Amino acid sequence: MITGGASGMGESTARLFVEEGARVVIGDVQEEKGREVAASLGDACRFVYTDVANSEDVQGMIADAVHAWGRLDVMYNNAGIGGGEGSIVDCSEETFDRIIAVDLKAAWLGMKHALPHLVRNGGGSIITTASVSAFMGMMGQGAYGAAKGGVVQLTRVCAIEYASQGVRANCICPGGTLTPILYANPAAPRAVSPEEVGERLKYAQPIPRAGLPGDIANAALWLASDESSFVTGQSIVVDGGWMASARQPLAQQQPSVRATST
Numbered sequence: 001m002i003t004g005g006a007s008g009m010g011e012s013t014a015r016l017f018v019e020e021g022a023r024v025v026i027g028d029v030q031e032e033k034g035r036e037v038a039a040s041l042g043d044a045c046r047f048v049y050t051d052v053a054n055s056e057d058v059q060g061m062i063a064d065a066v067h068a069w070g071r072l073d074v075m076y077n078n079a080g081i082g083g084g085e086g087s088i089v090d091c092s093e094e095t096f097d098r099i100i101a102v103d104l105k106a107a108w109l110g111m112k113h114a115l116p117h118l119v120r121n122g123g124g125s126i127i128t129t130a131s132v133s134a135f136m137g138m139m140g141q142g143a144y145g146a147a148k149g150g151v152v153q154l155t156r157v158c159a160i161e162y163a164s165q166g167v168r169a170n171c172i173c174p175g176g177t178l179t180p181i182l183y184a185n186p187a188a189p190r191a192v193s194p195e196e197v198g199e200r201l202k203y204a205q206p207i208p209r210a211g212l213p214g215d216i217a218n219a220a221l222w223l224a225s226d227e228s229s230f231v232t233g234q235s236i237v238v239d240g241g242w243m244a245s246a247r248q249p250l251a252q253q254q255p256s257v258r259a260t261s262t
Protein backbone atom coordinates (compact mmCIF):
# COMPACT_ATOMS: atom_id res chain seq x y z
CA MET A 1 0.00 0.00 0.00
CA ILE A 2 1.59 3.27 -1.12
CA THR A 3 -0.11 6.60 -0.47
CA GLY A 4 0.79 9.53 -2.69
CA GLY A 5 1.67 6.97 -5.34
CA ALA A 6 0.37 9.08 -8.22
CA SER A 7 3.46 11.31 -8.25
CA GLY A 8 7.06 11.86 -7.20
CA MET A 9 8.55 9.51 -4.62
CA GLY A 10 5.36 7.46 -4.29
CA GLU A 11 5.14 6.84 -8.03
CA SER A 12 8.81 5.93 -8.21
CA THR A 13 8.39 3.54 -5.26
CA ALA A 14 5.31 1.90 -6.82
CA ARG A 15 7.31 1.29 -10.03
CA LEU A 16 10.28 -0.15 -8.13
CA PHE A 17 8.14 -2.35 -5.87
CA VAL A 18 6.27 -3.82 -8.87
CA GLU A 19 9.59 -4.39 -10.66
CA GLU A 20 10.72 -6.33 -7.55
CA GLY A 21 7.63 -8.55 -7.66
CA ALA A 22 5.28 -6.79 -5.25
CA ARG A 23 1.59 -6.20 -5.76
CA VAL A 24 0.78 -2.59 -5.02
CA VAL A 25 -2.24 -0.44 -4.27
CA ILE A 26 -1.80 3.27 -4.82
CA GLY A 27 -3.97 5.63 -2.75
CA ASP A 28 -4.05 9.26 -3.85
CA VAL A 29 -6.33 12.25 -4.43
CA GLN A 30 -5.01 12.68 -7.99
CA GLU A 31 -7.42 10.31 -9.64
CA GLU A 32 -6.44 10.64 -13.29
CA LYS A 33 -2.70 10.51 -12.65
CA GLY A 34 -3.09 7.66 -10.13
CA ARG A 35 -5.11 5.56 -12.57
CA GLU A 36 -2.54 6.28 -15.30
CA VAL A 37 0.37 5.10 -13.11
CA ALA A 38 -1.52 1.97 -12.01
CA ALA A 39 -2.51 1.12 -15.60
CA SER A 40 1.10 1.49 -16.75
CA LEU A 41 2.09 -1.16 -14.17
CA GLY A 42 -0.41 -3.76 -15.38
CA ASP A 43 -2.16 -6.30 -13.17
CA ALA A 44 0.26 -5.85 -10.29
CA CYS A 45 -0.99 -2.39 -9.43
CA ARG A 46 -4.36 -0.93 -8.45
CA PHE A 47 -5.49 2.63 -7.76
CA VAL A 48 -7.97 3.62 -5.07
CA TYR A 49 -9.08 7.23 -4.70
CA THR A 50 -8.07 8.14 -1.14
CA ASP A 51 -7.83 11.32 0.88
CA VAL A 52 -5.32 10.14 3.47
CA ALA A 53 -6.66 12.62 6.03
CA ASN A 54 -10.05 10.89 5.91
CA SER A 55 -10.35 7.85 8.14
CA GLU A 56 -13.05 6.15 6.05
CA ASP A 57 -11.01 6.61 2.87
CA VAL A 58 -7.94 5.08 4.53
CA GLN A 59 -9.95 2.08 5.76
CA GLY A 60 -11.48 1.66 2.30
CA MET A 61 -8.07 1.73 0.60
CA ILE A 62 -6.65 -0.89 2.97
CA ALA A 63 -9.78 -3.06 2.62
CA ASP A 64 -9.34 -2.89 -1.18
CA ALA A 65 -5.72 -4.05 -0.92
CA VAL A 66 -6.61 -6.93 1.38
CA HIS A 67 -9.60 -7.91 -0.74
CA ALA A 68 -7.61 -7.79 -3.99
CA TRP A 69 -4.36 -9.38 -2.86
CA GLY A 70 -5.41 -11.38 0.18
CA ARG A 71 -3.08 -9.69 2.68
CA LEU A 72 -1.18 -6.54 3.55
CA ASP A 73 2.57 -6.67 4.19
CA VAL A 74 3.79 -3.09 3.74
CA MET A 75 2.08 0.20 4.52
CA TYR A 76 3.93 3.18 3.08
CA ASN A 77 2.45 6.46 4.35
CA ASN A 78 4.03 8.77 1.83
CA ALA A 79 1.38 11.28 0.67
CA GLY A 80 2.12 14.82 1.74
CA ILE A 81 1.61 18.48 1.10
CA GLY A 82 3.72 21.49 1.94
CA GLY A 83 5.28 24.68 0.70
CA GLY A 84 3.98 28.21 0.67
CA GLU A 85 2.49 28.21 4.18
CA GLY A 86 4.32 31.41 5.11
CA SER A 87 5.58 32.53 8.51
CA ILE A 88 3.79 31.59 11.73
CA VAL A 89 1.90 34.89 11.65
CA ASP A 90 1.01 34.61 7.95
CA CYS A 91 -0.07 30.95 7.94
CA SER A 92 -3.87 30.68 8.23
CA GLU A 93 -5.42 28.31 10.74
CA GLU A 94 -7.05 26.46 7.86
CA THR A 95 -3.66 25.86 6.19
CA PHE A 96 -2.09 24.80 9.49
CA ASP A 97 -4.90 22.31 10.17
CA ARG A 98 -4.75 20.85 6.65
CA ILE A 99 -0.96 20.36 6.75
CA ILE A 100 -1.18 18.65 10.15
CA ALA A 101 -4.06 16.49 8.87
CA VAL A 102 -2.31 15.33 5.67
CA ASP A 103 1.28 15.17 6.90
CA LEU A 104 0.78 13.89 10.46
CA LYS A 105 -2.72 12.64 11.25
CA ALA A 106 -2.77 10.65 8.00
CA ALA A 107 0.35 8.73 9.06
CA TRP A 108 -1.39 7.85 12.32
CA LEU A 109 -4.52 6.78 10.42
CA GLY A 110 -2.42 4.65 8.09
CA MET A 111 -0.75 2.95 11.05
CA LYS A 112 -3.99 2.57 13.01
CA HIS A 113 -5.87 0.88 10.18
CA ALA A 114 -2.98 -1.16 8.74
CA LEU A 115 -1.69 -2.55 12.04
CA PRO A 116 -4.49 -5.08 12.69
CA HIS A 117 -3.85 -6.62 9.24
CA LEU A 118 -0.08 -6.70 9.70
CA VAL A 119 -0.39 -8.23 13.17
CA ARG A 120 -2.79 -10.85 11.83
CA ASN A 121 -0.13 -11.83 9.24
CA GLY A 122 2.50 -12.17 11.94
CA GLY A 123 4.24 -8.93 10.97
CA GLY A 124 5.00 -6.38 8.32
CA SER A 125 6.68 -3.07 7.64
CA ILE A 126 5.29 0.44 8.08
CA ILE A 127 7.21 3.21 6.36
CA THR A 128 6.37 6.91 6.51
CA THR A 129 7.90 9.80 4.61
CA ALA A 130 9.04 12.46 7.07
CA SER A 131 11.62 15.08 6.06
CA VAL A 132 14.86 16.75 7.11
CA SER A 133 12.42 19.50 8.22
CA ALA A 134 11.73 17.25 11.21
CA PHE A 135 15.21 18.05 12.51
CA MET A 136 16.09 21.52 11.22
CA GLY A 137 14.11 24.72 11.67
CA MET A 138 13.21 25.98 8.22
CA MET A 139 11.73 29.40 7.51
CA GLY A 140 8.07 29.25 6.51
CA GLN A 141 7.69 25.59 7.52
CA GLY A 142 6.15 25.80 10.99
CA ALA A 143 3.21 23.49 10.33
CA TYR A 144 5.16 21.27 7.91
CA GLY A 145 8.16 20.90 10.23
CA ALA A 146 5.91 20.24 13.23
CA ALA A 147 4.02 17.57 11.27
CA LYS A 148 7.21 15.85 10.09
CA GLY A 149 8.76 16.04 13.57
CA GLY A 150 5.56 14.41 14.81
CA VAL A 151 5.96 11.63 12.25
CA VAL A 152 9.44 10.82 13.63
CA GLN A 153 8.06 10.47 17.15
CA LEU A 154 4.94 8.56 16.05
CA THR A 155 7.24 6.13 14.23
CA ARG A 156 9.20 5.45 17.43
CA VAL A 157 6.03 4.77 19.42
CA CYS A 158 4.60 2.51 16.70
CA ALA A 159 7.91 0.62 16.57
CA ILE A 160 8.04 -0.12 20.29
CA GLU A 161 4.34 -0.90 20.64
CA TYR A 162 4.32 -3.52 17.86
CA ALA A 163 7.89 -4.89 17.73
CA SER A 164 6.95 -8.03 19.66
CA GLN A 165 4.21 -8.72 17.10
CA GLY A 166 6.61 -8.61 14.17
CA VAL A 167 5.74 -5.16 12.86
CA ARG A 168 8.56 -2.73 12.12
CA ALA A 169 8.02 1.02 11.70
CA ASN A 170 10.54 3.41 10.22
CA CYS A 171 10.51 6.73 8.44
CA ILE A 172 12.50 8.16 5.58
CA CYS A 173 13.63 11.77 5.86
CA PRO A 174 14.36 13.14 2.39
CA GLY A 175 16.32 16.29 1.74
CA GLY A 176 15.61 18.37 -1.36
CA THR A 177 14.23 15.90 -3.90
CA LEU A 178 13.18 16.79 -7.43
CA THR A 179 9.44 16.12 -7.41
CA PRO A 180 6.32 18.15 -8.27
CA ILE A 181 5.88 19.22 -4.63
CA LEU A 182 8.79 21.62 -5.29
CA TYR A 183 7.90 22.88 -8.77
CA ALA A 184 4.17 22.39 -9.29
CA ASN A 185 2.87 23.74 -6.02
CA PRO A 186 -0.07 26.12 -6.47
CA ALA A 187 0.64 27.63 -3.03
CA ALA A 188 4.23 28.54 -3.96
CA PRO A 189 4.96 32.26 -4.19
CA ARG A 190 5.98 31.99 -7.88
CA ALA A 191 6.06 29.43 -10.65
CA VAL A 192 9.33 27.55 -11.06
CA SER A 193 10.34 24.98 -13.65
CA PRO A 194 11.67 21.50 -12.80
CA GLU A 195 14.97 22.53 -14.48
CA GLU A 196 15.29 25.58 -12.25
CA VAL A 197 14.58 23.56 -9.10
CA GLY A 198 16.96 20.81 -10.25
CA GLU A 199 19.75 23.34 -10.73
CA ARG A 200 19.14 24.87 -7.29
CA LEU A 201 19.04 21.45 -5.60
CA LYS A 202 22.42 20.57 -7.07
CA TYR A 203 24.13 22.88 -4.62
CA ALA A 204 21.88 22.44 -1.58
CA GLN A 205 24.04 19.63 -0.11
CA PRO A 206 27.58 18.18 -0.34
CA ILE A 207 26.71 15.58 -3.00
CA PRO A 208 26.47 17.83 -6.05
CA ARG A 209 23.28 16.64 -7.66
CA ALA A 210 19.58 16.93 -6.97
CA GLY A 211 17.97 14.22 -4.86
CA LEU A 212 15.77 12.04 -7.06
CA PRO A 213 12.55 10.16 -6.31
CA GLY A 214 14.44 6.91 -7.02
CA ASP A 215 16.80 7.64 -4.10
CA ILE A 216 13.82 7.51 -1.77
CA ALA A 217 12.28 4.48 -3.52
CA ASN A 218 15.50 2.52 -2.95
CA ALA A 219 15.44 3.34 0.77
CA ALA A 220 11.76 2.34 0.94
CA LEU A 221 12.53 -0.95 -0.81
CA TRP A 222 15.15 -1.81 1.79
CA LEU A 223 12.86 -0.86 4.68
CA ALA A 224 10.03 -2.92 3.15
CA SER A 225 12.25 -5.99 2.72
CA ASP A 226 13.48 -8.57 5.22
CA GLU A 227 16.99 -7.24 4.66
CA SER A 228 16.16 -4.54 7.22
CA SER A 229 14.56 -7.02 9.63
CA PHE A 230 16.48 -5.71 12.70
CA VAL A 231 15.77 -2.05 11.94
CA THR A 232 12.82 -0.37 13.62
CA GLY A 233 11.90 3.02 15.08
CA GLN A 234 14.46 4.74 12.86
CA SER A 235 14.49 7.89 10.77
CA ILE A 236 16.64 7.22 7.73
CA VAL A 237 17.94 10.49 6.34
CA VAL A 238 18.40 10.49 2.54
CA ASP A 239 19.69 13.97 1.80
CA GLY A 240 23.07 13.87 0.01
CA GLY A 241 24.77 14.95 3.25
CA TRP A 242 22.72 18.11 3.79
CA MET A 243 22.16 17.53 7.52
CA ALA A 244 25.77 16.53 8.04
CA SER A 245 26.91 19.92 6.83
CA ALA A 246 24.79 22.43 8.74
CA ARG A 247 25.86 25.93 7.72
CA GLN A 248 26.90 28.33 10.46
CA PRO A 249 24.47 31.18 11.08
CA LEU A 250 25.67 34.34 9.32
CA ALA A 251 26.68 36.07 12.56
CA GLN A 252 29.05 33.24 13.49
CA GLN A 253 30.76 33.43 10.11
CA GLN A 254 31.97 36.97 10.74
CA PRO A 255 35.47 36.98 12.32
CA SER A 256 34.76 39.93 14.64
CA VAL A 257 31.75 38.15 16.11
CA ARG A 258 33.60 34.82 16.30
CA ALA A 259 36.46 36.42 18.29
CA THR A 260 34.18 37.57 21.09
CA SER A 261 31.97 34.51 21.36
CA THR A 262 32.93 31.20 22.89
Ligand SMILES: NC(=O)c1ccc[n+]([C@@H]2O[C@H](COP(=O)([O-])OP(=O)(O)OC[C@H]3O[C@@H](n4cnc5c(N)ncnc54)[C@H](O)[C@@H]3O)[C@@H](O)[C@H]2O)c1
Nearest residue numbers: 004007008009028029051052079080131176177179180181
Ligand atom coordinates in the same frame (compact mmCIF):
# COMPACT_ATOMS: atom_id res chain seq x y z
N1 LIG B 1 10.35 16.60 -2.57
C1 LIG B 1 11.00 16.96 -1.50
O1 LIG B 1 11.98 17.72 -1.53
C2 LIG B 1 10.58 16.40 -0.16
C3 LIG B 1 11.47 16.54 0.93
C4 LIG B 1 11.12 16.01 2.14
C5 LIG B 1 9.93 15.32 2.31
N2 LIG B 1 9.08 15.21 1.24
C6 LIG B 1 7.85 14.44 1.46
O2 LIG B 1 7.81 13.39 0.50
C7 LIG B 1 6.47 12.92 0.37
C8 LIG B 1 6.16 12.69 -1.10
O3 LIG B 1 6.16 13.95 -1.76
P1 LIG B 1 6.80 14.17 -3.20
O4 LIG B 1 8.03 14.98 -2.99
O5 LIG B 1 6.90 12.90 -3.93
O6 LIG B 1 5.72 15.16 -3.83
P2 LIG B 1 4.55 14.93 -4.89
O7 LIG B 1 3.73 16.17 -4.82
O8 LIG B 1 5.11 14.53 -6.19
O9 LIG B 1 3.74 13.69 -4.31
C9 LIG B 1 2.86 13.81 -3.23
C10 LIG B 1 1.63 12.99 -3.55
O10 LIG B 1 0.76 13.02 -2.42
C11 LIG B 1 -0.55 13.16 -2.89
N3 LIG B 1 -1.42 13.75 -1.88
C12 LIG B 1 -1.40 15.01 -1.38
N4 LIG B 1 -2.39 15.17 -0.49
C13 LIG B 1 -3.04 13.98 -0.42
C14 LIG B 1 -4.15 13.52 0.32
N5 LIG B 1 -4.82 14.31 1.16
N6 LIG B 1 -4.54 12.23 0.15
C15 LIG B 1 -3.89 11.41 -0.71
N7 LIG B 1 -2.85 11.81 -1.46
C16 LIG B 1 -2.42 13.08 -1.30
C17 LIG B 1 -0.42 14.08 -4.11
O11 LIG B 1 -1.56 14.03 -4.95
C18 LIG B 1 0.85 13.54 -4.75
O12 LIG B 1 0.55 12.52 -5.67
C19 LIG B 1 5.60 13.95 1.08
O13 LIG B 1 5.20 13.43 2.32
C20 LIG B 1 6.53 15.14 1.25
O14 LIG B 1 6.17 15.93 2.35
C21 LIG B 1 9.38 15.73 0.01
